[in-house]
Amino acid sequence: MIKNLVIVESPAKAKTIEKFLGEDFVVKSSYGHIRDLSDNGLGIDLNNNFEPDYQISADKEKVVAELKKLSKDAQEVWLATDEDREGEAISWHLAKALGLNIDSTKRIVFHEITKPAILKAIQNPRKIDQNLVNAQQARRVLDRLVGFELSPVLWKKVKPSLSAGRVQSVAVKLIVEREREINSFNTASSFKVTADFHPIDEKTNQIQAAVLKAELPERFKTQEQAEEFLKSCIDSNFKILDIEVKPGYKSPSAPFTTSTLQQEASRKLGYSVTRTMQVAQKLYEAGHITYMRTDSVNLSETAVEDIKKQVISHYGPNYSNPKKYANKNESAQEAHEAIRPTYISIPSAGEDDSEKRLYDLIWKRTIASQMSNAILEKTNVKIEISKNKNHQFQAFGEVLKFDGFLKVYLESKDDETEDEDVKGMLPPLSVGQNLDKMDIQAIERFSRPPARYSEAALVKKLEELGIGRPSTYAPTITTVQKRQYVEKSELEGHERKFQALTLKKNNQLDVQTQTEITGKDKGKLVPTNIGMVVNDFLDANFSQIMDYNFTASVEKQFDNIADGTQVWKEMIGSFYLPFHQTVDDTLKNSERAKGERLLGVDPKSGDNIYAKMGRYGAMIQIGELTDDGPKPKYAKIRSGQFLETITLEDALELFKLPKELGEMEDQKILVNIGRFGPYVQVGKEFFSLPKGEDPYELKLDRALEIILEKREDKLSKLIQDLEFDGKPLQILKGRFGPYISWNKLNVTLPKDVDPNTISLEECVKLIDAKKANPTVKKGKFGKAAPKTDDAAAPKKAAPKKTTTKKATTKASPKPKKK
């Protein structure tokens, strides 16, 4: 018999709260949502005013059963899920699933896990807020409708198994549009002028050792203009025209939210967003940090107080500046605190290096957020050029007068500024002072296209648009890559020439052509061909969903539902009817989307050459498919090439394979690209090219090398070479020990059998046994279902939702035995 049962969402939270509440309270966790729309079909009754069909999620049946038992036993049940839309819905679903009274069950909320906050919550229970629950139902139903109506359109009009959704499709759109901005970017070059001077002592006229670095605020468009300017410096005198000193300051950043933590961990530690979340989860479970999925920058009062003490004792009272940060983001729901160390007095925590580094980052950011501004003194110096009054050099100086929070932490920036102006201390200077010129340089610089999104930069953008939630940022990025809409870039870059003009101290003008590497980009998000085709199709037909403001506008309506000023089913109705009409129209009227583009004409045959999507990916086609004419020729596009940018020359290049390299053992050596990548072929033997090797560049010697190497590899794995039923039967060394390979069937040998002496009869027995009882492949990742299971596989009783009708038709097995 228990007095009080409290249900929260996270088990780690349950443990902490149980300690605060004492022995009259048992605290359990629901592990997030426990019910969801049925996954058998749409899960929404369109004929009954969008009535949702909820079911207990398969992996939650155990939890629900346990909670049900405990709640029957308890005198009082307290629903303490998070204080936001989803949390309210979880409470409601719990009440429904556990059979609790919706009107009398106590609902409590807190958004920080501190003893006073919990005790206060217990003092102030309320009822489940049905309006807020309805707002969540609207959100859920809308997402299901959008996802489950759009995806099938893609299956029919683009390719099977694709997906679309309110969040993922817009994420892909951002990446596609950015890539197009880069493609259409016109690089312009201009000349940036920098100069070094020595100050001259006003009394003694001595040239001093100190160096003053200056630059011209304007840039020159042409080399001629730059040269002309440099020449005007030859006989000029230089002197200080003006010195302006201004105070400045820098403020610390707010404590971490999920999104800012992902960004900083990416910039400072090089973690992917998934890695950041995994490491943070570990720290959270160990009790080192507060909850890591949050959109709030708020710190609890006790935390602010603790941090203040920590700052004063470590750095002194001058460094302390306790303050509250306001959330910039309108869509924030602030159910939790910001991400901070649970105990700020512990400066280091974590099991391994990656945990320690992330904790360190969180600790510093948290401390810094409650510290004083850094105070700077900024100096701007103007330098006169006696023979060229149209221009003035400028020098910038920055002196840190008080470091403040910079003692602990400085936020990084996304764009590594190319020629960052070195702002340091300036030498002592005075107005009217003469300067001695050293080298003056005019270097050609190129304008840069916008940067591709990194994972974390995409998260930042999505958050700004109010799209997605802290718990979904990392999964969304995984999804768009899993669907192969987006890839991580691996661009090597190429050389580019630029001009460097130097006016030497001796007034000689030196002109040099130098080279730099440009266009190198690794690990950034790049759209694939299929990503672009799907994006364009959705954008053309479903502009409402693809609008960056779509989420914001439905969020406004969800807010109205939460306020009780809008009825959720009416909101869904007014969205769904026109939306569904568009789906129908698109299915009926739109062409299959292939991203087809006419590249030009084949110089050999005179046929048209197209770039387009085929069943097996992006390809180039020469000639048209007609009823009677010759078949078109096809070639697969190479990775890194795009349907929308590939040139005719590059396309023709693709048809240079298959290529004959020479002969060996009276057979031709061919090189080609197959379904599984590039390979070399001799007779009936195939050899995959090692990764990174270019089949177009492959030479005969290297091909022979590869062939011999691979043959040796195979030989070293061969233990016995036998024959059975007219087909070779081999005993091979494999990753999981010795195995039999025969007729595309692999059988691992039992441990007690010697692979060197096993007889053919024994092998056949093992093969027959395997055929009679093949191991069942289960597991949800089993995308690559083996196609060769000819022996009737006793499929495990179909997991869910196989209607009886389907089951009976399936139950009569089609014997395909040979």
Added chain:
DNA sequence: CAGTGAGCGAGCTTCCGCTTGACTT
């Protein structure tokens, strides 16, 4: 595994947001 790109049809795929483990190969 290895020169696919036609068409038909059955049966499958799919969303977003809450939470953690249990699983591969």
